[in-house]
Amino acid sequence: MKAFVFSMIAVSFMMLLIFLAAATATGYAEMERSFIDPLAVSYASSTMGNVGRQFSLILLPDASVTDGNGTVFIRIADSIPRPATSSAINEFNSFVANNLSTMVHANITTNISKVNGSSLEILAADKFTYSNGLNGSSEMFFGKLPSGATDVRSYSLNITVDDYRASESLFIWDPLGDIDVTVYYFDYNGTGLSQGKLKSDATNSLSLGYGNASRLILDIGEININGSYSDGAIRMNLTNGLLASFVLVAELPAQPSNASSNLVFQIPMTYSQDGIYKAINASR
Amino acid sequence: MRSRKGFVITLDAIVALSFMLLSLYFIQAMSFNPTAMKGTQLKQFSLDALSVLEKSGSLGKAITGNTTAARDILLYSPEPYCMQLSIVAMNGSSVATIDKPGCMGAQTEVQISHGAFRFNGILYSTTLRSWFREEVNE
Numbered sequence: 001m002k003a004f005v006f007s008m009i010a011v012s013f014m015m016l017l018i019f020l021a022a023a024t025a026t027g028y029a030e031m032e033r034s035f036i037d038p039l040a041v042s043y044a045s046s047t048m049g050n051v052g053r054q055f056s057l058i059l060l061p062d063a064s065v066t067d068g069n070g071t072v073f074i075r076i077a078d079s080i081p082r083p084a085t086s087s088a089i090n091e092f093n094s095f096v097a098n099n100l101s102t103m104v105h106a107n108i109t110t111n112i113s114k115v116n117g118s119s120l121e122i123l124a125a126d127k128f129t130y131s132n133g134l135n136g137s138s139e140m141f142f143g144k145l146p147s148g149a150t151d152v153r154s155y156s157l158n159i160t161v162d163d164y165r166a167s168e169s170l171f172i173w174d175p176l177g178d179i180d181v182t183v184y185y186f187d188y189n190g191t192g193l194s195q196g197k198l199k200s201d202a203t204n205s206l207s208l209g210y211g212n213a214s215r216l217i218l219d220i221g222e223i224n225i226n227g228s229y230s231d232g233a234i235r236m237n238l239t240n241g242l243l244a245s246f247v248l249v250a251e252l253p254a255q256p257s258n259a260s261s262n263l264v265f266q267i268p269m270t271y272s273q274d275g276i277y278k279a280i281n282a283s284r
Numbered sequence: 285m286r287s288r289k290g291f292v293i294t295l296d297a298i299v300a301l302s303f304m305l306l307s308l309y310f311i312q313a314m315s316f317n318p319t320a321m322k323g324t325q326l327k328q329f330s331l332d333a334l335s336v337l338e339k340s341g342s343l344g345k346a347i348t349g350n351t352t353a354a355r356d357i358l359l360y361s362p363e364p365y366c367m368q369l370s371i372v373a374m375n376g377s378s379v380a381t382i383d384k385p386g387c388m389g390a391q392t393e394v395q396i397s398h399g400a401f402r403f404n405g406i407l408y409s410t411t412l413r414s415w416f417r418e419e420v421n422e
Contacts, residue, residue: 017307
């Protein structure tokens with residue numbers, strides 16, 4: 001009887017150790033899985049981030065949104081017309097679908113159907129629209145679409161044109177205006193400055209004439225876009241093949257805390273690999 | 285009779301001890317092996333390094349022939365990590381191959397990370413090979 005009890009104790013102890021070993025092994029495996037499994041998603045994010053940044057380099061102007069003390073500054077450096085992007089987009093799209101997908105052993109798809117040639121629309125701070133070269137035009141616009149007031153406090157614009165200025169028709173300033181405007185224009189004639197106040201709900205224009213009867217027309221205030229009026233907006237239009245680069249800084253009041261300051265564009269992208277599926281809108 | 289009883293008890297103790305040691309051996313054999321973790325850590329680090337190389341402009345400089353910045357980033361990675369960056373143009377020609385200094389020799393457990401990089405209108409593919417530095421036995 002005594003021996004039986006001892007044997008039972010020994011067997012119980014042995015079983016306890018075996019169960020302990022099994023539980024430890026299972027625990028370790030689960031711990032390792034909990035560390036490793038999310039990494040596949042992390043790899044996907046890394047690759048998609050890389051692809052998104054390259055699309056940004058091709059598509060987006062040099063733009064930034066800075067949140068100051070009760071003020072938001074949107075800075076955009078760009079040119080009119082925008083550099084041709086169609087071939088670059090198609091080339092990169094093909095590279096992602098074929099080369100990169102093969103290299104990372106994943107299926108990456110990008111939908112570039114919403115990118116129309118050199119046209120691009122960017123949403124900044126959730127409600128402001130910057131567009132440049134939409135539908136092949138030589139026109140830049142910043143304001144609220146489809147309508148509304150930007151409540152912009154100031155616009156600062158530096159324009160560079162590689163041509164001789166033949167004529168100029170400057171803004172008619174309004175001391176009661178609610179937008180501080182500073183426009184520098186650099187060309188073969190030197191540097192011009194136009195500075196003053198404009199009303200955001202009035203139509204205000206500046207026009208510079210260059211060779212081959214080309215013109216640079218700058219509108220600030222109430223602007224009609226496809227029948228809708230945007231107050232406090234800015235639009236620059238170049239005619240007859242004129243080229244210009246510019247840096248625009250818009251000073252806006254503080255935006256709602258939930259406003260997004262991301263600049264985005266429409267390139268839906270998916271990544272799938274061994275049960276991992278991730279879909280994002282390529283953005284910067 | 286008493287000596288026989290003692291022998292049985294000793295044998296029983298030896299058998300029990302054997303089972304216990306066997307169990308302990310299994311626990312040790314099945315214990316947490318961090319090799320896989322180290323590999324994924326290295327992979328994660330190499331992806332981050334590739335991103336840093338891209339965002340810092342070091343890849344662009346390397347394409348123009350100045351590999352110092354890219355080499356510095358590789359150099360300041362953790363000491364046990366070895367890395368080799370390759371930049372290849374779309375036509376397949378190698379533009380730059382940059383090694384982390386002091387990382388010659390065999391490459392085992394290599395992690396490979398790929399990316400794309402566009403510079404001055406030309407598309408490049410980037411590959412970062414990472415492995416653990418060989419321990420030198422002195």
